[in-house]
Amino acid sequence: MIKVPFLNLEYFYNLIYRFLSQTDLTLVWPPPRGSFLYWLVLFLMVAEVLMVAGIVWLLWKVVSLRKKEAGELKPAVSSKPKNERWKKVERYLAGDSPAEWKLAIIEADNILDELVKKFPSAKGENLGERLKSIEPSDFSTLNEAWEAHKVRNRIAHESDFIVSQREAREAIALYRKVFAEFDYLS
Numbered sequence: 001m002i003k004v005p006f007l008n009l010e011y012f013y014n015l016i017y018r019f020l021s022q023t024d025l026t027l028v029w030p031p032p033r034g035s036f037l038y039w040l041v042l043f044l045m046v047a048e049v050l051m052v053a054g055i056v057w058l059l060w061k062v063v064s065l066r067k068k069e070a071g072e073l074k075p076a077v078s079s080k081p082k083n084e085r086w087k088k089v090e091r092y093l094a095g096d097s098p099a100e101w102k103l104a105i106i107e108a109d110n111i112l113d114e115l116v117k118k119f120p121s122a123k124g125e126n127l128g129e130r131l132k133s134i135e136p137s138d139f140s141t142l143n144e145a146w147e148a149h150k151v152r153n154r155i156a157h158e159s160d161f162i163v164s165q166r167e168a169r170e171a172i173a174l175y176r177k178v179f180a181e182f183d184y185l186s
Contacts, residue, residue: 101168
């Protein structure tokens with residue numbers, strides 16, 4: 001095994017400093033036009049400008065790729081949203097009975113499930129599992145989706161649950177906020 005002796009960088013910096021401090025640079029700077037040093041400095045200056053331009057171009061490409069990747073994490077929403085289904089939700093919500101308000105929430109939850117299934121990261125057998133698998137950074141209204149889905153779960157699992165019109169309106173407002181994030185109803 002070869003042992004490498006300690007590398008003292010200060011020693012090398014000191015050598016360079018002493019050389020530069022003892023050398024009269026006025027003899028070589030500015031270099032005479034047409035000399036090798038003149039062309040070398042000119043070449044290095046052009047190379048530096050090209051490298052800076054290359055770095056700026058690469059940074060621009062990285063930023064644009066990150067924006068593109070962020071856009072791909074959003075679900076692929078069709079250009080023709082399901083307005084008819086949302087109109088049905090609004091008709092149920094405008095109704096006079098708690099049964100219609102429940103139907104409005106259940107239908108809105110079905111639309112949410114359809115939206116969430118389009119996320120590449122959404123895994124699971126039901127909407128709750130799919131919502132758990134989505135990163136909050138990909139879905140800024142994830143909490144609103146959870147709150148609305150909890151109301152739907154109470155409707156589905158508590159037989160004696162009676163939803164008030166105010167609760168139904170609040171839940172539908174949460175669904176609307178989620179759908180607005182992805183331009184799903186416009």
